[in-house]
Amino acid sequence: MRLSTKARYGARALVDLALARPEDTTCVRDIAERQCISPKYLEQIMARLKAAGLVKALRGRHGGYALSRPAASITIKELFEVLEGPVAAVECVDDPASCPMSDVCPTRETWVQMKQALQNVLEQTSVQDLVDRENQR
Amino acid sequence: MRLSTKARYGARALVDLALARPEDTTCVRDIAERQCISPKYLEQIMARLKAAGLVKALRGRHGGYALSRPAASITIKELFEVLEGPVAAVECVDDPASCPMSDVCPTRETWVQMKQALQNVLEQTSVQDLVDRENQR
DNA sequence: AATATCCCTACTAAGAAAGTAGGATTGTAG
DNA sequence: CTACAATCCTACTTTCTTAGTAGGGATATT
Structure with a gap:
């Protein structure tokens, strides 16, 4: 039961954006370089985060991404659901009829507890x- | 991040064994039939549980499997690690050097908390x- | 007009998951 | 002692997922 690179990369990308000033945009290339991620792959991840409304994008020259809301209001659970799917590890947890x-x-009760x-x-x-964790060092 | 059928089938198989008298053995075919699992596939799962010492086997006619310890002393965590691998969803949790x-x-700290x-x-x-849950109904 | 960016879609290589298949080995019952 | 029912062992297959790669189109800025 491993976490995909999508979710891990996505988390680091959001932190990267949160470290910039909220009004600035950061381009994929820069994030990818700092975070050691394939730029083309990160593009796809950012597209999903945008579709989910977690970030907003600015096209054209000097474009890039920025958080669409204050960092304090974006939970890792949202990120997880966008990039990793439902938190439940077994289908019957969310859909008993399955x-x-x-x-x-x-x-089943144990799988429910796992999800919770x-x-x-x-x-x-x-x-x-x-x-905040990052800043503490 | 889905739980594999191995872990889910394994859990049901252990419960099936726990419902029998401790001194009796239950053959794979019977468990598979009751639990709606492919017998050949369940065989492989039982082999792993045996290798891990969670169950013991008796070969030959009227052979089968039985729990190797009281059901109260076998945790789902043991089962999980045998059939699903490490509980950590990210490698760096168990092995920071990775x-x-x-x-x-x-x-990383969040992935550690997830594991815990x-x-x-x-x-x-x-x-x-x-x-006990099963018996309550 | 050139360029740097996001946007969109398709493709691919490697690996894992979920079984299927076939037989070898072993103990017991008749 | 022989037939048989069970575990044991290994290999194969099919499908799905993961983790990218690739190539270009759209768009805004300089």
Whole structure:
């Protein structure tokens, strides 16, 4: 059960944007270079973040990306759902009807607890929290 | 970040074994039929559980599998690590040296927290807990 | 008009997941 | 002692996902 590079790269990209002044834009090439990510791949990731409304883009020369909201209001859970999909590790957690035994299955409750535990962590962490950590060093 | 069928099937198989008398053995075919799992696939899963010492096997006619310890002493975390691998969703959590930026990276701490949260749930749940849930209905 | 940026789509190579398949080995019951 | 039912072992296959690569189109600035 590994986290994809999309989610990890995306998190670092958001922190990178949050470190810039909110009114400035940062181009993909610069983020990619600082974060050691393939620029073309990061482009796709940023496109998804934009579609989800987490960042906004400015096209043309001197264009780039910026957070669309204050870093403190963007949670890692949002990022996770955009780039990694549902937090639930088993389908029946979100959709009991997907398994005919959902209402009797003793394992399902554990998968539900797993989701809740994960979600707690992801919801409680904002991009600003990550920035604060970075600044503490 | 989905849980594999191996882990899910394995969990159900252990519960199935726990429902039998401890001194009895249950053959793969029976478990597979009750749990709606491909018998040949379940064979491979049981082999892994045996190699990890969670179950013991008896060969030959009227052979089969049984839990090697009381159900209350087998945690889902053990099962998870055998069939799903490390609980950490990112490599640097268990092995900081795998990434040169581990000691500065602000995202790592969140991945660590994710692991801890998951681990809490998995450690606190034993096969016996699952059996108890099943019996409550 | 040149250029630097985002935007969009398609392609690919490698690996993992989820089984399928076929038989070898072993212990027991008749 | 023989047939059989079970585990054991290894290889194969098919499908899906991941992690990119590639090439160009649209657009705004200088």
